[in-house]
Amino acid sequence: MGIKERKHKAKEDLRKAILNAAREIFLEKGYDNMSIRNIADRIEYSPTTLYIYFKDKGEIFFALHNEGFQLLNQKMAVLAAVADPMERLKAMGKIYMAFAMDNPDYYDLMFVQRAPLNCIEQEGWSEGHTSFKFLEATVAECMKTGTLKKDDPEVVAFVIWSFMHGMCTLNNRDRCMIFDEDRRTHILSTSYESFLKIIEL
Structure with missing residues (x-):
């Protein structure tokens, strides 16, 4: 060298x-x-x-934020090979939850911790936007193929993300300890697909 x-x-x-x-x-x-x-x-x-x-701590926060999203997007990249949009949507939820559980520090930093967004607003939230748009596009495909009820794909994608975020945050903050371990594992592994059944045709 x-x-x-x-x-x-x-x-x-x-x-x-x-x-x-x-x-x-x-x-x-x-x-x-x-x-x-x-x-x-x-x-x-x-x-x-x-x-x-x-230049300041805001720029450091922005760099950490992007690091987390780059890692999440790398995990999501395997989904490009999943042709069936509903299967892709199901797999997406599993990957998202696994990321939250395996990387609680990043997840907390990306989605939970309070921090000013002025740096993100100035630079553009490209990584977060990429993640959300991939979810939205998959939802739109599911609607087109008739596996999800026709609706606004952006709104439905946001609802799905909100559901997953709530579940992941509850788990990471130990709020799922009200269930015993076996039951907790079952609930966390099946809740997302149960939720999708509500909006499936």
């Missing part, structure tokens, strides 16, 4: 370290109590160094 490659790797490693520390602090203390200084302290660098990589 040459000098140029080593420098590039060192920069990428430091950027990852900044984001990892920011993610930890964000989830521990919330956005308002996260600062460039406490991120710098955690990785033992000066705040000045962090400003070389990010």
Whole structure:
């Protein structure tokens, strides 16, 4: 590895370290109590160094947000090979729930934690938009093939997302502990398909 490659790797490693520390602090203390200084302290660098990589903590939050959506979209990519739209819709829900359960920190950061959206509004929420539009397109296909009742695909997609988000958040926040373990596993694994039956033809 040459000098140029080593420098590039060192920069990428430091950027990852900044984001990892920011993610930890964000989830521990919330956005308002996260600062460039406490991120710098955690990785033992000066705040000045962090400003070389990010202009402010809003930009760091935006980077973390996109990281999570990129990971989710990578998981969803396998669905492009599923021709039947209803089967794709069912699989989509399973992947979404698995992502939420396997990556609770990212999920919390992406969908639950409060943080200002001005950075997202300025940059454009391309990753979140991609995820939602894929869901909406699949819903529209299901309506076209007659497996879902005819309606506004965008509205139905939002309702489906809201249902899944509620279920995932309840589980991740331990609100499903009212059920014993076996029953909880059954409910979480079957609720989405039960919900889809309500809107199926």
